[in-house]
Amino acid sequence: MIDLILADSNELIRVGLRTIFKDEEFRIIGEAESTEELLDQIKTFKPQVVLIDYTSDGFTIDAVPAVKALDPQVQIVGITPLQTAQTLVHAIKSGVTSYIKKDCSLEEIKNAVVETANNNTFFCGTILETIRTEGINIESIEEVDFSCDPVMLSDREREIITLIAEGHTNAAISEKLFLSKHTVNTHRKNIMAKLGVKNTAGIVMYAVKEKYTSPNKYLFSADS
Known part of the structure; x- marks a missing residue:
């Protein structure tokens, strides 16, 4: 039982x-x-x-x-x-x-x-x-894990990480930041390389770990 x-x-x-x-x-x-x-x-x-x-x-x-x-x-x-x-x-x-x-x-x-x-x-x-x-x-x-080594991120990259963790798509980020979709995609690839992650889950977990965003704050985000 x-x-x-x-x-x-x-x-x-x-x-x-x-x-x-x-x-x-x-x-x-x-x-x-x-x-x-x-x-x-x-x-x-x-x-x-x-x-x-x-x-x-x-x-x-x-x-x-x-x-x-x-x-x-x-x-x-x-x-x-x-x-x-x-x-x-x-x-x-x-x-x-x-x-x-x-x-x-x-x-x-x-x-x-x-x-x-x-x-x-x-x-x-x-x-x-x-x-x-x-x-x-x-x-x-x-399996997403992060080393203790410092990660050097630009202000723009931190901004994009936060938006990704909030559930925004590349297209939505492009509109919000007045960037081309190609530029946003390049930033995303560079961010994954710097963090040593392979997908969006890794970026989201990093954002939560570093308190860029809260798991409670975006329960009903509509952009993803």
């Missing part, structure tokens, strides 16, 4: 999830309407899996690493409306194991929890496609 906590401030959503997980295979041992409630329940109930919408009122993405800090063994499934690729990467790096959309089929939602409880990852097709359209390899996200 899989012990499960539902973390969502919307009571109607929680009622629906209760219906999905009424099978004998699952046991809902807690429901949280805020990060504070969730952390209290993690301490009390020791669940296997937390199913969380960190975009709902009362939660932020910071709830995810807070849960993992309390109990590294807890597996976390994100279930939200569709987010930008950058936001999805933030969530995965923060500690989300699996990720599904709220409008996924009932079977997909159940499968996500089962696979996650078995220490596997599960991403619905729409989530995978969103991430891959940005050229991000889902399997390489956790």
Whole structure:
């Protein structure tokens, strides 16, 4: 039996999830309407899996690493409306194991929890496609690492890194900075070379690490 906590401030959503997980295979041992409630329940109930919408009122993405800090063994499934690729990467790096959309089929939602409880990852097709359209390899996200050597970036490069991390495309950056798309693409390549990363995920992770941007600030960016 899989012990499960539902973390969502919307009571109607929680009622629906209760219906999905009424099978004998699952046991809902807690429901949280805020990060504070969730952390209290993690301490009390020791669940296997937390199913969380960190975009709902009362939660932020910071709830995810807070849960993992309390109990590294807890597996976390994100279930939200569709987010930008950058936001999805933030969530995965923060500690989300699996990720599904709220409008996924009932079977997909159940499968996500089962696979996650078995220490596997599960991403619905729409989530995978969103991430891959940005050229991000889902399997390489956790491998992004940076040396301790100083990185010499120009003001323009730092500006572009920030815009990339905020979810803006090359075309959008070109318009905002009054640069040609070719120039923006050249900057992007130079940035990746300097950081020693191979894709957008690496740039985003660097931006978060260096506090150029916040995982919470751009949950609904529309440019990606």
